[in-house]
Amino acid sequence: MLIQSTLKRIRLPVSFHTSVVKFGSSVRQGLILQSVSNNVYENLAVEDWIHDHMNLEEKNVLFLWRNSPTVVIGRHQNPWKECNLHLMREKGIGLARRRSGGGTVFHDLGNVNLTFFTSKKKYDRMENLNLVIRALKELEPFLNVQATQRYDLLLDGKYKISGTASKLGRTVAYHHCTLLCDADSSILPLVLQSPYTGIQSNATPSVPSLVQNLSQAHSSLTCETVMDAVAKEYSFEYDNKPHVQVVDPTDETIFPGISQKKQDLCTWEWIYGKTPKFDIVTSFQIFHEDSVIDVKLTMAIKNGCIESCSIVLPYQWLSKGQCDELQNILVGSKFCSSETVFLVSTLIRTSPQDYEVQTKWNILCEKLISIM
Numbered sequence: 001m002l003i004q005s006t007l008k009r010i011r012l013p014v015s016f017h018t019s020v021v022k023f024g025s026s027v028r029q030g031l032i033l034q035s036v037s038n039n040v041y042e043n044l045a046v047e048d049w050i051h052d053h054m055n056l057e058e059k060n061v062l063f064l065w066r067n068s069p070t071v072v073i074g075r076h077q078n079p080w081k082e083c084n085l086h087l088m089r090e091k092g093i094g095l096a097r098r099r100s101g102g103g104t105v106f107h108d109l110g111n112v113n114l115t116f117f118t119s120k121k122k123y124d125r126m127e128n129l130n131l132v133i134r135a136l137k138e139l140e141p142f143l144n145v146q147a148t149q150r151y152d153l154l155l156d157g158k159y160k161i162s163g164t165a166s167k168l169g170r171t172v173a174y175h176h177c178t179l180l181c182d183a184d185s186s187i188l189p190l191v192l193q194s195p196y197t198g199i200q201s202n203a204t205p206s207v208p209s210l211v212q213n214l215s216q217a218h219s220s221l222t223c224e225t226v227m228d229a230v231a232k233e234y235s236f237e238y239d240n241k242p243h244v245q246v247v248d249p250t251d252e253t254i255f256p257g258i259s260q261k262k263q264d265l266c267t268w269e270w271i272y273g274k275t276p277k278f279d280i281v282t283s284f285q286i287f288h289e290d291s292v293i294d295v296k297l298t299m300a301i302k303n304g305c306i307e308s309c310s311i312v313l314p315y316q317w318l319s320k321g322q323c324d325e326l327q328n329i330l331v332g333s334k335f336c337s338s339e340t341v342f343l344v345s346t347l348i349r350t351s352p353q354d355y356e357v358q359t360k361w362n363i364l365c366e367k368l369i370s371i372m
């Protein structure tokens with residue numbers, strides 16, 4: 001049966017079989033899946049699942065998905081360098097690290113994501129982007145949209161409407177790209193602007209651009225019309241009737257083992273801990289009881305954990321021993337505000353009833369968590 005050649009290691013349930021059969025038995029097959037979920041971790045888990053389990057030798061897959069407001073960083077990026085984590089927490093905007101490389105983008109329900117899965121041999125980003133351009137031109141024939149050498153899509157030669165990233169496995173590959181249709185363009189530049197200074201890192205930097213929504217150019221270009229048009233063009237490419245299979249990424253009967261994949265993508269160890277090793281070299285001032293204290297902070301952070309920490313300040317303000325106590329408690333801990341608050345409050349509780357020292361540790365703790 002066809003399904004046996006479709007799947008390498010797993011068995012798909014009946015609902016999937018039916019849709020697969022619908023696409024006939026020709027060698028060129030294109031399956032279109034659309035997620036019902038707006039949860040970034042669930043959608044990234046679908047990508048992982050298809051990458052790990054589907055046989056893409058005789059079948060290409062297009063996955064369409066949208067997320068609630070989230071910043072998505074590349075595999076080798078530093079979130080503290082790429083975005084404003086405080087603003088994101090304040091606004092309830094999530095953070096996800098994807099498996100592919102490249103830069104940082106903002107997603108919300110006005111942004112469509114397209115993932116093109118193929119065998120490694122058939123992987124061709126320009127072909128996919130040309131398909132997207134054709135789809136957009138079906139909707140608005142005079143739309144001025146071009147692909148660049150770095151696989152961005154530009155509107156009117158100037159405004160980025162799509163960014164690309166990809167993952168090449170041993171035999172399979174995927175190319176995924178965004179399409180800004182009607183995203184929140186006022187928050188986008190604010191969340192992608194890091195307020196933190198003094199980060200020294202070799203992590204992949206993003207390449208900022210001027211962005212625009214497609215709906216701003218033509219009100220007809222909404223997420224729905226654009227997704228439909230891309231699905232139509234993709235079907236046309238594979239001589240299929242346009243048929244989009246709606247999938248639920250939490251359905252273990254369709255995607256066995258997917259909840260574990262989602263869990264992996266949600267962990268602190270993946271999102272923050274995978275940040276390439278970096279240093280923070282910075283200085284700041286503390287205003288305390290009519291005096292100004294100059295503080296120099298140097299930290300090395302590896303796997304998201306503080307490997308070394310040096311706080312240099314006038315010892316008349318905080319003795320060397322008290323300063324060392326603070327440094328020592330931080331070394332080995334996560335570079336994370338909740339962990340730092342917990343550790344400093346533990347330090348305060350175990351110390352003698354010295355109110356002045358407790359206040360000073362608290363002030364330093366506030367400064368530290370402001371950069372986390």
Ligand SMILES: Nc1ncnc2c1ncn2[C@@H]1O[C@H](COP(=O)(O)OC(=O)CCCC[C@@H]2CCSS2)[C@@H](O)[C@H]1O
Pocket residue numbers: 072098102103104105106107111113114160161162163164165176177178179180188192205206207208209210211
């Ligand atoms: N949603 C979206 N679409 C297009 N461009 C964006 C978007 N958000 C931000 N930007 C702009 O791109 C740069 C970063 O460009 P840069 O080239 O550095 O990175 C990318 O493009 C990565 C694209 C990843 C696509 C994946 C597909 C599914 S999961 S995420 C950023 O500073 C903004 O100026």
